[in-house]
Amino acid sequence: MQPSPGTRFTANYATVTWDQLHRDARLLAETLIPRGPFKGIVAVTRGGLIPAAIIAREIDCRLIETISVVTYDEEEQGKPTVLKAPAAAGDGEGFLIIDDLVDSGVTAQIVRQLLPKALLACLYAKPSGRPLTDLFVVEVPQDTWVLFPWDTAPLFIPPLARKSGTPG
Ligand SMILES: O=P(O)(O)OC[C@H]1O[C@H](OP(=O)(O)OP(=O)(O)O)[C@H](O)[C@@H]1O
Ligand SMILES: Nc1nc2[nH]cnc2c(=O)[nH]1
Ligand SMILES: [Mg+2]
Incomplete structure (x- = not known):
């Protein structure tokens, strides 16, 4: 079957736990300190909200603006739409x-x-996105879909020995 335009074929998933996300956000904050101080942070909603909150605490920044860009529905990429502009950030200088x-x-x-x-x-x-960011913490392969802690929940799985087809 041919994919519809924009449909992704995710080969792998990378699950990020809350602990790992917190650690990675703190690592990013460490590299940001020498680049500051910043007038404020613009969080790209929704995914940037929690990283921005963690980083804001670490770099001691209290002015938080948001920009809302919607691009994906589940794993399908669509036409990006700006739902909210970051009015308080001007042209971004110092942000x-x-x-x-x-x-x-x-x-x-x-x-x-x-x-x-x-x-x-x-x-x-x-x-593909790497050249567009000034700083990042971890590189992820292009064919991997990152599962953030807010995307996932712990799930019961039966013991191996009880799986159908396993003798005993
Ligand atoms: O580099 P790109 O291919 O544009 O993808 C990256 C963007 O996709 C996700 O946002 P999404 O549009 O899913 O919205 P969300 O943040 O509300 O989950 C993610 O949070 C990034 O903002
Ligand atoms: N959760 C999630 N959202 C995305 N938006 C674009 N790529 C990704 C990804 O790998 N994971
Ligand atoms: Mg996003």
Whole structure:
């Protein structure tokens, strides 16, 4: 069957736990301190909200603006739409933009057009989006879909010995 345009074929998943996300956000904050101080943070909603909150605490920044860009429905990439502009950030001078990840780089490209003077940082970067971010913590392969802690829940799985087809 042919894929519909924009449909992804995810070969792998990378699950990020709350602990890991917190650690990665703190690592990013450490590399941001020498690049500051910042007038404020622009969180790219929704994925950038929690990383931005953690980083804001670490770098002692209390002015938080948001930009809302919708690009994906589940794993399907669509036409990006800006639902809310970051009015308080002007052209981005002195501001730090935070998102959870760059994948194709489309979201980052739009955000950069609106805030050309801001620094853009994210936790995870796939190769296509990597050139669009100034800073990131972990590179993720392009064929891997990152499962954030807010996307997932612990699930009961039966012991191996009880799986159908297993003798005994
Ligand atoms: O580099 P790209 O290919 O543009 O993908 C990266 C963007 O995709 C996700 O946001 P999404 O549009 O799913 O919205 P959300 O943050 O509300 O989950 C993620 O949070 C990034 O913002
Ligand atoms: N959760 C999640 N959202 C995305 N948006 C674009 N790429 C990804 C990804 O790998 N994981
Ligand atoms: Mg997002």
